[in-house]
Amino acid sequence: MQESIKHHLEQKSVGYETVIKAWVKTKRQSKNVAFLALNDGSTIKNLQAVIELTPETEALLARIHTGASVEVHGKLVESAGAGQQNELMASQLIILGEADPDHFPIQPKKHSLEFLREHAHLRFRTNLFGAVTRVRHSMIYAIHSFFNERGFYNVHTPIITASDAEGAGEMFQVTTLDLDKLPRTEDGKIDFSQDFFGRAANLTVSGQLEAELAAMALSKVYTFGPTFRAENSNTSRHLAEFWMIEPEVAFADINDDMDLAEGLLKYCVRYALEHCADDLAFLSERLTNEEKALPEADRSMELIEKLKFVMDNDFVRLTYTEAIDILKNSTPNKKKKFNYIIESWGADLQSEHERYLVEKHFKKPVILTDYPKEIKAFYMKLNEDGKTVRAMDILFPGIGEIVGGSQREENYEKLVQRMKEMHIPIDEMSWYLDTRRFGTVPHAGFGLGFERLLLFVTGMGNVRDVIAFPRTPKNCEF
């Protein structure tokens, strides 16, 4: 394998012969010499190949356009031009694959994100998606490092599950039955006993319940896997297939949970700042240009400044009840500027309320805790007041909920009581209830939406642009 362009650009001692295989970003030509900006994805920076014009090279250069793949032999030298440290003085130029500019959609110009989404198979080749893909990789790596350094074990929870009782959203059904000839039982219902698993099965909407099982033996575990929600959600923050990080910690309470989540987010941001400087600089510039047209008040903080701010400042922690008080007395609530006016305790918080708290009132990430039990999931631990549960949501500026978690109800009777109240089928969940039957312990966990984290770190505005092949309603291309 060849040494990367990143490696060549970082070389201090030059003057040696080398070979570069890469894709052409741009070609510039003048009377005696041509320049190819070469990129192999190892860095956002290009290596410039300098090619003397001869009848032979001119014929080759005529066939080389943006997107072509080439092999260039030559000597790595300090650049005579201003834009870069090192460059490649070519002695031999070989075309590996042409890219006909009449048909290759990616041209050296600004494309809209919508256009690139329709060409998702080629958008890796843009500077933007190169940067996003590298940052995405770094965040995957950072997450595993964070947990590994803290003694967590990664567990793979099932993708296919027969449990439909988690209440986390609409599910995709998995079946091998012939949909044109569905087997029926005597009372006319579909006979799932003839299906592959002998029962109805779905794609998972969360690995949490299985992660809890593992935490009851290994103490500190986390999952990092794909998650599927068949919701008809059409927003910049939702995907039908997304990736989620779900730690689960035994002998931990809600405060440990918040510390863990805040620590993880800051670790990721620090990792990005330390390891993705070139890509973040590019992403920052993109964001600034993107927002130039906006009035100053609507522009976001400069990307790197924003990341440092989040890394260096404690998140605000307050209870749902305190948040309701702030919202009730807020100017937009009094002037009836909210679409949903906060009138009393118990109301579910809408996006506009979360955004007010994060973006206007506190101007920093906020952790909201102790929500009314009615608006939260069955497994969350009931507080002494009997009204609220030990839930915690982390809200980020521009994104909203990035983490949702809780201390779990470890008391068997209380959990069963909550399941009955919320019509969760208890007999199907006996395996889950066994955690509370045998050696139950206080424990807590959360779910972090990976693509939402990437929105924050990259400054992108739509989760469809931080995952290679987004799955959304009516869209399963590629």
Added chain:
RNA sequence: UCCUCUUUAGCUCAGUUGGUUAGAGCACCUGACUGUUAAUCAGGGGGUCCUUAGUUCAAGUCUAAGAAGGGGAGCCA
């Protein structure tokens, strides 16, 4: 699913109160230029104005329906 906006050259867009042959930048082709930084300069080719129906002497422009896409909301991560 609801609200709202958009759809004009390969791409990004402009197109006046409805009026002659629908424009620009980038990309492409030709030429010029002594090392360029998404090079520059000059010239050239390139159009089912999303679809259908309607109003009108006349529709890219107005009306209706549909399609695709964006943004916001709900649900959530």
